[in-house]
Amino acid sequence: MNIGSAIAKTFTDQTVLSAITSTIFIILLGYWFRKRGIFGEHFGKVLTKVVLSAALPALVLNSFMQPIDSKSMQQGANVLVWGILVYVLLIIITPFMFPRGDKDKNTSLSVATAFGSTTFFGIPIVGAIYGPKGVIYSSIFNVGYRIFLYSYGYIKMSGLKMSKDNVKKMFLNPIVIVTFLGLILWMIQGSMPQVTVPAMNKGVATGTMTTVAFYRIDQTAIWLWKPLNFLQSLASPLAWLAIGCTLGSSSFKEVAEDKLTWLYAFNKVIIVPLINLLILLLLNMTGIVNFDFVAVATVVIMMATPTAAVVASYAIGFDHDALLISKASFLSTVCAVVASPIWIAILNVLNHTGVLH
Incomplete structure (x- = not known):
């Protein structure tokens, strides 16, 4: 597969295309609602409270309701370890990617650089291009992502200091509790009491039987999984509406003229993935x-x-x-639309030339 055909495949795949257009269209809808006065000045905060209090905890818990693929366990273990180490690395280096003068802006941009939209934007693209194996690896990779996003990311963006009271408050946050609970349940499911039930795929019976840990609610308790699934589906669209609402206080011209936002977008979709690619190639070689x-x-x-x-x-x-951050989110989305098929093409070239196999 050459670069041209790789790019064409990416933009003609409906799953990939819908992931891209959904992000942009809903942000623009929030922007238009704010400009028209449908959303008030503080409505974005109301939306984010719903996201942080209900949608995200449901998303985190449901994301761990999946099997461990024994055939991919070795590669999965490698991806899991790297998915943890890379965020330690990014936490260290991303502050140096931006001007050091404004500490708050540096903190915000460094956190936003480390953590991308892996769940909605990344996984659909990976699944569309590389199939179930890619989905398994992306889900395993996201374990480290969630641990640091809902702990380190929460601390830095909330402004909490590492005092005893604030650390306690952080670990009592519903998102953090559910993250660690979900991780533990996901890892020990093979040694837990098993039940045989009709296999379900996204809440729909497949006509076969499956054996899973008793707490795999995606298979054993659809009546509980379903409302959580409805809640988790609100996370991204409500967040995008909030982004658009926040952007509504500025203009697209301001976004385009913000040099710091362009620097962020370049670091996010070019430098960060390049660092990962080079290190992984070095480890392989x-x-x-x-x-x-x-x-x-x-x-x-x-x-x-x-x-x-x-x-x-x-x-x-x-x-x-x-x-x-709202400006950065919109611009990086546009840039990722262009960069993602290029990265896919580069990776396919490396595969066909034997550098990766």
Whole structure:
């Protein structure tokens, strides 16, 4: 597959295309509602409260309701470890990617650079291009993402200090509690009491039977999984509406003229995935750790995603450079639309030339 055909495949895949257009269209809708006065000045904060209090906890818990694929466990373990280490690395280096003069802006942009929209923007693209194997790797990779996004990201964007009371408050946050609970349940499911039930795919019976841990509510308690699924589906669209609402206090001209926002978009969709690609290639060449092609491609594409809706929700909800992050979210989405098919093409070329296999 050459670069041209790889790009064409990306833009003609309906799943990929819908992921891109949904983000842009709903942000623009929020922007238009704010300009028309349908959304008030503070309505974005109301939306983010719903996201942070209900939609995100449901999203996090449901995301761990999936099996561990034994055939991909070795690669999955590699992806899991790298998915944790890379965020430690990004937490260290991203503050140096932006001007150091304004500490608050530096903090906001560094957090937004580390954490992209992997769940909605990344996973659909990975799944469309690399199939179920890519979805498994992306879900495993997201374990480290969620741990740091809902702990480190929450602390930095909320402005909490690492005092005893604030650390307690952070760990009592519903999102953080559900993240660690979900991670533990996901990891130990094989050793828990098992039940045999009709297999379900997104709440619909498949006509076969499956054996799962008793707490896999996506298979054993659809009556509980379904309302959580409805809640989790609100997370991204409500966050995008809030982004558009916040952007409504400025203009697209302001976004285009903001040099700091352009620097952010470049770092987010070019530099961060490039760092990941180079390190993974080095690990493969030295034999320290071996990642297969799909694993490398999954990581690179997940890291080339625009601003995470959660980070934008933090910025708006905590009044932490909300307008700057909203600008960054919109511009990085547009840039990711262009960059994602290019990254896919580069990865396919590396695969066909034997650099990745």
